[in-house]
Amino acid sequence: MHSTSSNNTTALPLAGRILLAAIFVVSALGKIAAPEATQGYIASVGLPVPLLSYLASIVIELAGGILLLVGYRTRVVAAGLAVFSIVSALIFHHALGDQNQLFHYLKNLAMAGGLIQVVAYGAGAFSIDIKRQGRAPTFATR
Template identity: 60%
Template structure:
C-alpha cells in the first residue's frame, strides 16, 4: 500500500476510532454511575443535572457510534468538538489545579482533532463514502 492510499483509507478510519473511544467510554461510564455524574453536574450549579446526564450520554454514545461508523461524520465531529470545548470550560476551568488543567487541555486537543475530521471528512472506509457512492451511481 502506498502512502497516499493509506492516508485516504486507513488513517481517517484510525483517527475516527481513536477519537470515538473516549466518548464511548465516557458515555458508558455515565450509564454505569449516573448518580456520580448527576452529583458532579449539580456541583457546578448547572440546572437540571438529570437532563444534563441524559444529554451527555446521548452526545457521547451517539456521537461516538456515528464516528466509528463514519456516518454524518462532519456534522458529528463539529457537535463533538463543541461539546468538548463547552464541557472542558464548564467542568475543568480550575486551571490552578494541574489535574484540571490537563483535562481542559485534553478537551481542547480533542476539539482540534475533531475539527480535522470535520474539515477532511470520514475517508473512504466509512458509511459516508459508501452512501455517497450509491447516491452518485443513482443520479448518473
C-alpha cells in the same frame, strides 16, 4: 512508494475516528454505570436540572461516538462533538490552577482539535459516508 495524499486511499482516517470515538463511548458508559455520581458532579458545578444534563451528555457522547466510529454524517457529528468538548472544558475543567483540571481542560481542547481535522478532511474511505456517495475505497498502487 505508495501515495496516501487522498483520504480515500488509506485506513488512517478510520484509525483516527476509532481513537476519537473511544473516549466518547467509554465516557458515556461510565456515566451510565454511575448515574448518581455523575449527576452529583453536574450539580456541583451549578448546572440546573442535573438529570437533563446527564441524559443529554449520554446521548451526545454515545450516539456521537458511534456515528463518528462508523463514519455517518461524520463532518456534522465531529463538529458537534468538538463544540461539546470545548463547552465541557469550559464548564467542568475551568479551575486551571489545579493541575488535574488543567490536564482535562487541555485534553478536551486536543479532542476538539482532532475533531476539527475530521470536519476539514472528512471520514475517509472506510465510512458510511463514502458508501452513501456510491464510492468504494480506492487504493493507490504507485
